[in-house]
Amino acid sequence: MLDIRQLSISFSSYGFGLKKREIQAIRSLDLSINAGEVLAVVGQSGAGKSLLAHALLGVLPKNAHLSGVLTFKGKDLTPMEMSRLRGREIALVPQSMTCLNPLLHVGVQIARAAELSGVKPKASWNATLDALRRYRLDERVAQRFPFQLSGGMARRILTATATIGNADLILADEPTNGLDPLSANETLGHLRQLADTGKAVLLITHDIEAALLVSDRVTIFCGGVTVEDALARDFNGAGKLRHPYSRALWDALPGRGFIESLPIQSIGFQNGGCPFSVHCCNRKAQCDDILPEMKKQNNGRVRCWHA
Amino acid sequence: MLEARKIAFRYTRYQAWLFKELDFCLAPGEIVGLPGPSGMGKSTLAKMLAGYLLPQEGSLLMDGHPLKQREFCPVQLLFQHPELAVNPRWKIRDVLKEANPPSPDILKKLSIDEKWMERYPHELSGGELQRICLARALDSRARYLLCDEMTSMLDALTQAAIWKVVLDIARERNLGLLVISHDQALISKLCKRTIDYFQNCGNQDQGLSFK
Numbered sequence: 001m002l003d004i005r006q007l008s009i010s011f012s013s014y015g016f017g018l019k020k021r022e023i024q025a026i027r028s029l030d031l032s033i034n035a036g037e038v039l040a041v042v043g044q045s046g047a048g049k050s051l052l053a054h055a056l057l058g059v060l061p062k063n064a065h066l067s068g069v070l071t072f073k074g075k076d077l078t079p080m081e082m083s084r085l086r087g088r089e090i091a092l093v094p095q096s097m098t099c100l101n102p103l104l105h106v107g108v109q110i111a112r113a114a115e116l117s118g119v120k121p122k123a124s125w126n127a128t129l130d131a132l133r134r135y136r137l138d139e140r141v142a143q144r145f146p147f148q149l150s151g152g153m154a155r156r157i158l159t160a161t162a163t164i165g166n167a168d169l170i171l172a173d174e175p176t177n178g179l180d181p182l183s184a185n186e187t188l189g190h191l192r193q194l195a196d197t198g199k200a201v202l203l204i205t206h207d208i209e210a211a212l213l214v215s216d217r218v219t220i221f222c223g224g225v226t227v228e229d230a231l232a233r234d235f236n237g238a239g240k241l242r243h244p245y246s247r248a249l250w251d252a253l254p255g256r257g258f259i260e261s262l263p264i265q266s267i268g269f270q271n272g273g274c275p276f277s278v279h280c281c282n283r284k285a286q287c288d289d290i291l292p293e294m295k296k297q298n299n300g301r302v303r304c305w306h307a
Numbered sequence: 308m309l310e311a312r313k314i315a316f317r318y319t320r321y322q323a324w325l326f327k328e329l330d331f332c333l334a335p336g337e338i339v340g341l342p343g344p345s346g347m348g349k350s351t352l353a354k355m356l357a358g359y360l361l362p363q364e365g366s367l368l369m370d371g372h373p374l375k376q377r378e379f380c381p382v383q384l385l386f387q388h389p390e391l392a393v394n395p396r397w398k399i400r401d402v403l404k405e406a407n408p409p410s411p412d413i414l415k416k417l418s419i420d421e422k423w424m425e426r427y428p429h430e431l432s433g434g435e436l437q438r439i440c441l442a443r444a445l446d447s448r449a450r451y452l453l454c455d456e457m458t459s460m461l462d463a464l465t466q467a468a469i470w471k472v473v474l475d476i477a478r479e480r481n482l483g484l485l486v487i488s489h490d491q492a493l494i495s496k497l498c499k500r501t502i503d504y505f506q507n508c509g510n511q512d513q514g515l516s517f518k
Contacts, residue, residue, distance in 0.1 A: 045461045046432030151387075152345025177459060178387065180344040180489050206462050209492075252467040255492035259471040 001200045002056075002169055003032045007068035008224075009048070009055060025051055027224040027275075029068070030294050030301075035168070038192060038201045040211040040232070042249070043221030049204045050095055053171040057092055058082030072169070087116045091167035095174045095204075097154040100146040106157045107132070107142025110164060117165020131160040134190065136183065151178040159187055163194060170194060173204045181210075188214045208235070208253060217300075220246045223275025225291065229301040242302035245276040274304065282306050309333040309356065309382060309451050309483060314365030316351060325351055329365075329504055333451060336481040338474075340498035342491060343505025349487050353453045356485070357384035369450075379406065383444035387456035389436040393428045399439055400424040406446040413442055416472050434465040441469070445476060451483040459488065470497065 009026040026048040033039040041049055054060050056070070058079050070077035072085065086092070091113075101109055107128050114124040114131075129139055135156040146154060159175045172191060176184035184207070192214040195201045205211045211218070212232050220228040220243065227243040234240035237256075241247045251257040274280070277287040287305055294301045311331040317324045325348035333339055333356075343349050354360045355367065358374040367373060374380060386392045393402045403409055403424075417438045428436055437457065444452060452473070458466035474497075477484050486497050494501060 043462060045434050045465055047462075150346030151350075155345075174460075178345060178456065178489070181491065183345065184489070206460070207490075208463065249463050252463040253492070254463075254467075254490060254496045257467075258496055259467045259474070 001033055001035045001073060002202070003069075003071045004052075005030055005069040007052070007055065007066070007070065009051060009060065010065050011061070012063050012065065025064075025224060026055075028226070028291065029221070029224070030226045031219045031229065033169075033200045033202055035198050035200050036195055037217065038195045038203055038215040040208075040215035040218045041202060041204045041221060042206065042208050042211065042218060043227075043245075044223060044249075045206070047221040048224045049221055050173050053092055053173050053202070053204060056082070056171060057086040057090060059086070087113070087167075088118065088165070089167055090169045090171065091117060091162040091165060093159050093162040093170065093172040093175045095177070097146060097149075097151065097158065099158065100154065102146050104145075105143055106146060106149070110142070110157065110161050113161040114164045117167055119165060127164055128160075131164045135160055136186065152180065152183060155179055156183065156187065159190075163190065167199070169200045169202065171202045171204070174206070175203070176205065176207060176210060184210055185213075208250065209255060220249065225275055225303065226294065227274075227276065227303050229294070231299055234298075234300065240298070242297050242300060242307055243276070243304050244280045244282070248276075248279070308335070308368075308370060310368045311352075311356065311362070312366050312368065314355065314362035314367065316348070316355065316360070316362050326504065327364075331356070331502065331504075333483045333485055335450065335483050336477075337500070338477070338484040338486065338498045340494035340501035341485060341487045341505070342489065342494055342501060342503075345489070347505040349505055350455050353384055353455045353485065353487060356451075357382045357453055359384070379446060379448050381448055381450040382453065383446070383449045383451070384453045384455060385437075385440055385444055385457045387459055389433060389440045390428055392440050393436065395428055397428075398424065399426055399428065399431070402428070402439060403443055406443050407448070409442040409445065410447075413445055413476075416476065417442055434461045434469070437461065437469065441473065449482065451485070452477070453485045453487070455487045456489070457486075458493075459490070466493075 007026060007029040011023045011025060013021050029052060043049060055066055100106065110128040110131060111124040114127050115121050119127050128142060132139060132141055137153060137156060155175065155178055162170055175187050188210060191201045191203060203211055203215060212235050215232050218230045218232055219226055222245045228246045230241060235250060241250060273288045273290055277283050280287065284305065292303050292305050294303050295307055297307050311329060313328050313330060315324055315327040341349055355362055358380050369381065419438055419442060423431060458469055486494060488494055
C-alpha cells in the first residue's frame, strides 16, 4: 500500500547572523507496508520516527527539504495528494496530547474527525460514543475538555480520532505510551483488528515487546537510517536479528539484559557511514565512511557491511 | 526518611478523592516501585512528595519535618516529558544553573557534551534533554529522586543507559528512588519493594468519578 525508498529530510535554519545551517534529520529511510499488515517501527529516540509520520501527511515545517520516492496505492505521493489524503485515507494518531484542541470538548473533536473521514454527520455522534466505549471510556468523557483528562485517557481519545473513520492507512505514533498494560493491549488489539479488515497500520513505538504481539514485521531505525527490516518472529532471542543495533536494542529491554555494559554516548548522526559503527564490535574502516545499501537476508533486509 | 502520613487529595471540591488515608515511606538508599493504571493519581502523589502540591489531609515529612518552601528541595521530581520541565527560552547552560551548576564528574557520567551548553532545549533530543534534567536534579543537596515515567519516551538502549548512571549515583550518594512506571519488567528489575496502593483501584479510570 505504502512504499518509501531513500527518503531523506533535512532542515535549514539560520544560525548567528546569516550563517545558514543544514541539519540532516533523516538520511535514508526505506520501508514498505501492505494492506492487512501491522508494521512496527522501532528504534532510537530522535531517529526520525515521528518525522516520518509527519512527512507522509505533508505537515512538515516550511524549512524542511524532502527527497526520495514515496508511493501510496501505486501513485506518487505528491504534496497535493498528501493534503487530499490526510485525515481521509491516511490518518494519524499523534504522539502529543497538545494535538487536541484545548477549547473543545473531546467528543466534538472525535465526531469532527469521523465526519472528515467519511462518516455521515448524523451517525457521527453515535460513532463517537461507540469509539469511547471501545476504549473503555465513559460516555461522560465526551463532555470533558482535554485538560480534564489524564495522560492515558488523552492517548485513547487520540487513537479514537484516527481509527473512527475509514482511513486505509493508520499512522499510530506511540499510541500506548503512558497507558497501563491492560489499556495498552486493548489499543494494540484494536489496531490489529483494523489491519485484519484490510487496512494498513504503521505502529511507531518504543515498547518492542508489546508491539511484537500484534505486528507482522518490524522496521528498525537508527540515526535517521533504516538499519533492518525484520519479521516479528525474528525477535526470539535465537540470534535471528541481522543488524548489531537491533541486537543491542533488543538486549537492552528491562525484561532481558537491561544495563550490562552499555555505551551512553549519543549515536553519531552526521557521519557518512553506519550510525551504529562507534559501538559495533566488528567495526571496519568502511563502516565509518560509507553507508551500505539494504540487502536481502532470511526474508528480511539489513543495511550492514557484515551481513 | 521521606514519609506521607494518611494523606488525602482531590483537585476540586466537586471531584471524588484521588486517594485517601495513603501512607508512604521511602528510606535513603531504597528503590521503590509505584505501578498502577493511568489516571489514578500516581503523578499527583509524586508532585505532592516533591512539594509542588499540598495534601488536603494528613502530613508530608522528611526526617520528621515538613518540606521547606523557597529553597532547593531535597526531593527532586523527574518528569516524563523533559521538554516541559525546562524553560524553552533558556540555553542549556542557564537551565543547569537553576540548581548548583553540576560538577564535571556528573556531566561526564551523563555524557553531556560541552557543545550543548549554548543550545536551546528544542535542539536536543528527548534522551539528551532528560540527561540535562537529571544533571540539574542531581544537585549535591538532593536526597530523593522521584522518577515519574522518566524513560518511557526513550528507546530501550537510551533507557538502560540512563538507568545505569542513576543507579550508580544513587548507590554512591545513598539516594532514595521512587520509580513510577507502567513497565512491570522495568519495575521488577529495579525495585525490591513496590507500593500497590494504586494497583488494585482497577477499572475506575472511566471518568465516572467526575460529577
